[in-house]
Amino acid sequence: MDIVEAIQQRKSIRAFRPDPVPQEILKEILELALRAPSWANTQPWEFAIVAGEKLEEMRQVFVEKAEEEHNPDIPRPREFPEPYDTRRRVLGRKVLELKGIQREDKEKRRWWLLQGLRLFEAPCVIYIYIDRSFYLQGDGLNIWPIFDCGLVAENIMLLATKYGLGTIAQIQAVVYPDVLRKLLGIPDSKLIVLGIAVGYPDRDDPVNQLRSEREPLDNVSTWYGFD
Numbered sequence: 001m002d003i004v005e006a007i008q009q010r011k012s013i014r015a016f017r018p019d020p021v022p023q024e025i026l027k028e029i030l031e032l033a034l035r036a037p038s039w040a041n042t043q044p045w046e047f048a049i050v051a052g053e054k055l056e057e058m059r060q061v062f063v064e065k066a067e068e069e070h071n072p073d074i075p076r077p078r079e080f081p082e083p084y085d086t087r088r089r090v091l092g093r094k095v096l097e098l099k100g101i102q103r104e105d106k107e108k109r110r111w112w113l114l115q116g117l118r119l120f121e122a123p124c125v126i127y128i129y130i131d132r133s134f135y136l137q138g139d140g141l142n143i144w145p146i147f148d149c150g151l152v153a154e155n156i157m158l159l160a161t162k163y164g165l166g167t168i169a170q171i172q173a174v175v176y177p178d179v180l181r182k183l184l185g186i187p188d189s190k191l192i193v194l195g196i197a198v199g200y201p202d203r204d205d206p207v208n209q210l211r212s213e214r215e216p217l218d219n220v221s222t223w224y225g226f227d
C-alpha cells in the first residue's frame with residue numbers, strides 16, 4: 001500500500017471486531033512509527049500497549065468511573081470558538097445519525113458515551129505518554145512533545161491501515177489517567193497524552209461508513225510567490 005492509499009483509507013473506526021491483533025504486527029507498526037520526526041530528535045514518546053484481560057479490567061474501571069469528572073493530563077479545550085464548534089457539532093450529529101440515536105434519547109446517548117470509554121470494544125489500545133518534566137516547565141508549558149506525539153500517532157494510524165487494521169485516536173481513552181497509571185504501573189512522572197484504539201473494523205456497523213468532512217484547501221491556504 002502506498003502513502004496516498006493509506007492516507008485515503010485511514011479514518012476513525014468506532015466499532016471493532018473482537019479478533020485479537022497479533023503482537024508481531026503491533027511491533028512492526030511501532031518500530032516503523034518510531035521514524036517520526038521530533039524536536040531535535042528528542043523522541044519524547046513512550047508507549048504502553050494493552051490487550052486481553054488487562055484491557056477488560058481497564059474498560060470496567062472506566063465505565064464504573066463514568067459519572068466522575070474527566071481529568072486528562074493534557075486538558076481538553078476550554079471552549080470551541082467558531083468555526084471549530086460548528087465542525088465539532090457536525091461530526092457529533094453524523095455519528096449519532098449513523099448509530100440511529102436521537103438527540104433526545106438520553107439513555108442511548110449515555111450508552112454511546114460508555115462505548116467511547118470502552119474504546120468501542122477495540123481488542124487493543126496503544127497509550128502514548130511523555131515525561132512530565134519535558135511538558136511542565138516552570139510555570140509554563142513546552143507543547144512540543146505533544147506535537148511530536150501527534151506525528152508518531154499519525155504514523156501508527158497510517159501503518160495500521162496497511163495491515164487492514166482500524167484505529168481511532170481517543171481522548172476518551174485517557175480521561176482517567178490515574179487509573180491507567182495505577183493499573184499499568186506508569187509512574188507519576190509521566191503524563192498520558194493519548195490512546196489509540198486498534199483492531200479490525202466491524203464493517204457491518206454503519207458508524208464505520210462515516211467519512212468526515214474537510215474544509216476545501218482554498219479556504220485554509222494562501223499561496224505566495226507562485227505567480
Ligand SMILES: Cc1cc2nc3c(=O)[nH]c(=O)nc-3n(C[C@H](O)[C@H](O)[C@H](O)COP(=O)(O)O)c2cc1C
Nearest residue numbers: 010011012014091116168169170171172173194212
Ligand atoms: C487528539 C484526538 C483525540 C480524539 N479523541 C476522540 C474521542 O475521544 N472520541 C472519538 O470518537 N473520536 C476522537 N477523535 C477522532 C476525531 O473525531 C477524528 O479524527 C475526526 O473527526 C476526523 O475524522 P477521521 O479521523 O475519520 O478522519 C480524536 C482525534 C484526535 C486527533
